[in-house]
Amino acid sequence: MIDQEQFKKIMACAPGPAAIVTATGADGRPQGLTVSAVCSVSLDPPLLLACLDLGSNTLGAVRASKAFTVNYIAAGRERVALDFAVKSDSKFDSHVWSAPTAACGGPILDQHCAAYAVCRVEQFIEAGDHVIVVGAVVEGQAGDDHALAYARRAFFTAVSA
Secondary structure, three states: OOOHHHHHHHHHOOOEEOEEEEEEOOOOOEEEEEEOOEEEEEOOOOEEEEEEEOOOHHHHHHHHHOEEEEEEEEOOOHHHHHHOOOOOOOOOOOOOOEOOOOOOOOOEOOOOEEEEEEEEEEEEEEEOOEEEEEEEEEEEEEOOOOEOEEEOOEEEOOOOO
């Protein structure tokens, strides 16, 4: 097996979305973290997946609520992605959010996302030091803003001419 540093270098070459996965814990508090390991799984039914660290407070909230929301962060909102990329109990203190209209899901970062998908957990798959969470999309919306992407430790927005 290759070492972790080499693996990180390899994975940093491939761009991924700058997304914030949110959920509400058993205590009613919102939890969230920035991830780039999010992708569609199926169109019929609409499924997506997010990979969450085993030590994540957000994973605990997803396990408790059996639901989560993927907020695809809009261009120009790099600060928001960075705010949710650290361990802190005050991530939501300076960001406006709303609850989904569906009976499940995590906070929607209305002012900061290009799109969002509210999901009901369909499956948890343990994989190394992460858990792959597969969710059925029960609510969502996409606006006109482009979403941020992340590669080589930098944010960017891919806009075609």
